[in-house]
Amino acid sequence: MNYNVDEKGYYGEFGGAFIPEMLYPNVENLRQQYLKVMADPTFIAEFDQLLKDYVGRPSPLYFAKRLSERYNTKIYLKREDLNHTGAHKVNNTIGQILMAKRLGKTRIIAETGAGQHGVATATVCALMGMACIVYMGEIDIARQAPNVARMKMLGAEVRPALSGSRTLKDATNEAIRDWINNPVDTHYIIGSAIGPHPYPDMVTRFQSIISEEIKWQLKEKEGKENPDYVVACVGGGSNAAGTFYHFLHEKEVGIIAVEAAGKGIDTGESAATSVLGKEGIIHGCKTLLMQTQDGQITEPYSISAGLDYPGVGPMHAHLYKSGRAEFIAVTDDQAMQAGMQLSKLEGIIPAIESSHAFAVLETKTFKPDDVVVINLSGRGDKDLGTYIDYFKL
Amino acid sequence: MNRINQKLQEDKKLLSIYFTAGYPALNDTVKIIQDLEKNGVDMIEIGLPFSDPLADGPTIQASSTQALTNGMTTAILFEQLKNIRKSVRIPLIIMGYFNPIFQYGVEAFCKKCQEIGIDGLILPDLPLDVYQDQYEDIFKKYGLAHIFLITPQTSDERILKIDAASDGFIYMVSSASVTGSQDGFGNTQEQYFQRIADMHLKNPQIIGFGISNAETFQQATKTASGAIIGSAFVKHLTNHGVEKIPDFIEGILAVKQ
Numbered sequence: 001m002n003y004n005v006d007e008k009g010y011y012g013e014f015g016g017a018f019i020p021e022m023l024y025p026n027v028e029n030l031r032q033q034y035l036k037v038m039a040d041p042t043f044i045a046e047f048d049q050l051l052k053d054y055v056g057r058p059s060p061l062y063f064a065k066r067l068s069e070r071y072n073t074k075i076y077l078k079r080e081d082l083n084h085t086g087a088h089k090v091n092n093t094i095g096q097i098l099m100a101k102r103l104g105k106t107r108i109i110a111e112t113g114a115g116q117h118g119v120a121t122a123t124v125c126a127l128m129g130m131a132c133i134v135y136m137g138e139i140d141i142a143r144q145a146p147n148v149a150r151m152k153m154l155g156a157e158v159r160p161a162l163s164g165s166r167t168l169k170d171a172t173n174e175a176i177r178d179w180i181n182n183p184v185d186t187h188y189i190i191g192s193a194i195g196p197h198p199y200p201d202m203v204t205r206f207q208s209i210i211s212e213e214i215k216w217q218l219k220e221k222e223g224k225e226n227p228d229y230v231v232a233c234v235g236g237g238s239n240a241a242g243t244f245y246h247f248l249h250e251k252e253v254g255i256i257a258v259e260a261a262g263k264g265i266d267t268g269e270s271a272a273t274s275v276l277g278k279e280g281i282i283h284g285c286k287t288l289l290m291q292t293q294d295g296q297i298t299e300p301y302s303i304s305a306g307l308d309y310p311g312v313g314p315m316h317a318h319l320y321k322s323g324r325a326e327f328i329a330v331t332d333d334q335a336m337q338a339g340m341q342l343s344k345l346e347g348i349i350p351a352i353e354s355s356h357a358f359a360v361l362e363t364k365t366f367k368p369d370d371v372v373v374i375n376l377s378g379r380g381d382k383d384l385g386t387y388i389d390y391f392k393l
Numbered sequence: 394m395n396r397i398n399q400k401l402q403e404d405k406k407l408l409s410i411y412f413t414a415g416y417p418a419l420n421d422t423v424k425i426i427q428d429l430e431k432n433g434v435d436m437i438e439i440g441l442p443f444s445d446p447l448a449d450g451p452t453i454q455a456s457s458t459q460a461l462t463n464g465m466t467t468a469i470l471f472e473q474l475k476n477i478r479k480s481v482r483i484p485l486i487i488m489g490y491f492n493p494i495f496q497y498g499v500e501a502f503c504k505k506c507q508e509i510g511i512d513g514l515i516l517p518d519l520p521l522d523v524y525q526d527q528y529e530d531i532f533k534k535y536g537l538a539h540i541f542l543i544t545p546q547t548s549d550e551r552i553l554k555i556d557a558a559s560d561g562f563i564y565m566v567s568s569a570s571v572t573g574s575q576d577g578f579g580n581t582q583e584q585y586f587q588r589i590a591d592m593h594l595k596n597p598q599i600i601g602f603g604i605s606n607a608e609t610f611q612q613a614t615k616t617a618s619g620a621i622i623g624s625a626f627v628k629h630l631t632n633h634g635v636e637k638i639p640d641f642i643e644g645i646l647a648v649k650q
Binding site: 016017018019020021022024025162163164169170173176177180181182183184278279280281282283284291293294295296297298 | 443444445446447448450451454455458461466467468490491492493494495496497517518519520523541542543544546547548551566569570571574
């Protein structure tokens with residue numbers, strides 16, 4: 001079974017480019033160019049150098065001794081939380097801004113939910129001196145004031161998405177509309193492994209630095225490149241795509257994708273797309289998405305603003321459908337407890353997105369000699385308000 | 394022969410009107426269609442509302458959101474339209490996004506359209522290659538024209554491909570924009586209209602996006618076979634309700650004659 005994208009832009013039955021004609025020239029140009037650009041030695045050199053000197057890569061692969069003792073297994077944390085801007089998102093925005101420059105674009109647009117991708121995009125636009133407009137749901141703007149302020153300091157214009165439910169999916173709609181209205185000078189930096197082909201593949205490739213590093217780092221520490229399990233949280237799925245990429249075809253590696261069950265899968269307030277979603281079209285690709293029987297896209301819920309997306313990237317839909325990955329849904333409560341535990345045992349306050357991945361340790365039993373790599377996709381600073389409210393700190 | 398092709402053979406510039414089904418009120422659909430025909434409109438696009446209409450601006454999105462709040466569904470729309478051919482003769486096209494149709498079942502949807510007497514579909518996010526690979530046979534089996542869009546950025550090579558795959562007409566998007574975001578046409582648009590006219594395509598072209606009044610209608614139909622008004626009509630419904638439809642149409646047709 002092939003888990004990578006095929007020449008038509010599909011992962012099994014998922015993916016493709018379901019876009020209005022207005023977007024065709026831009027998406028087609030990107031499709032024709034992206035692999036060539038990414039294979040160009042000058043591009044690779046510039047990308048690698050920025051990841052090293054600006055982002056601070058490689059990010060450590062840290063053996064979590066006390067957490068391992070607690071669960072009687074060998075747990076490693078991939079420390080994406082230590083990247084500049086505090087999450088894995090910047091790996092992709094660095095790659096895409098270099099791509100945009102090579103495509104001759106001068107204006108950057110992005111969507112953001114919690115604001116992490118918006119901050120990562122505003123950061124690289126400041127770095128490259130490019131105009132930056134970030135679309136953000138009006139409700140998210142109110143919920144995520146510090147990230148809005150960060151984007152403004154970095155020179156970005158934050159435009160509120162006022163339509164629909166005024167959250168991430170509507171911010172994405174607004175960004176797509178902006179691209180339709182500005183087809184010549186603008187590049188759209190999508191933040192997750194979603195959207196029309198080639199976006200899911202391009203974002204996955206930029207994020208695959210995560211699994212590339214895990215391989216050689218694990219070789220140094222354990223004498224073998226492949227762990228027994230890799231674990232990552234999935235909203236749209238960019239950190240998971242990057243964590244899984246180099247292990248997709250390594251059969252002995254178990255792949256665990258952790259979704260946000262919100263208040264519980266059957267409560268109507270959940271974001272567990274693999275369980276609650278059906279095949280359909282969202283934001284330009286065919287994938288699993290949460291929708292009504294009539295095909296209207298519904299609003300998901302999670303305590304983590306980065307996981308409440310109604311769809312999942314097409315690669316993940318394929319990993320789910322084919323059985324290659326195990327999907328586990330974790331509730332708000334389980335995630336919050338896991339975040340608190342990591343803070344107490346290892347001195348690391350994780351982003352609530354990443355806390356979901358750690359909650360798997362409570363629901364799944366690993367063997368004492370299993371090597372389990374968990375992607376710590378972001379740090380918890382941005383979530384302090386939520387932690388304070390939840391634990392009455 | 395399909396009603397769309399028949400209509401296009403008449404020696405006139407077609408006025409086509411878009412409205413969102415289920416807006417302003419859930420059961421306004423049939424009345425709006427009948428009134429539009431009665432007042433001289435040549436063709437109608439019935440909007441099947443969608444929660445996330447990517448190619449539409451704020452006016453049509455707001456009307457779609459309201460229609461869904463009013464309770465509009467694909468099944469209800471079909472129920473409302475089941476006797477429409479007893480009273481209406483002009484071409485009727487359903488315009489919407491692909492996901493609701495995909496969920497209904499593409500073949501079941503097309504079959505229902507044929508039973509009702511729908512002549513074509515405009516689905517902006519069902520692109521040419523997917524249509525040709527998977528759905529063209531189904532659309533044709535049920536006599537539905539699939540109307541494709543072209544824009545000022547569409548290459549000549551691709552326009553020819555689209556022309557070859559099209560039936561009915563080609564929907565010319567007037568400028569790089571979502572619906573309802575233009576205020577009249579400038580030189581750039583006129584050059585684009587002329588460029589397409591000079592390609593002598595096999596399918597007639599009808600221009601949409603940015604047609605809001607008699608003036609833009611006239612500009613658009615200098616070269617094209619007709620024009621489509623959407624957002625401006627929906628706005629009129631918002632401001633004046635369904636009883637004042639004749640006022641809106643008269644204003645445009647005064648120039649058309």
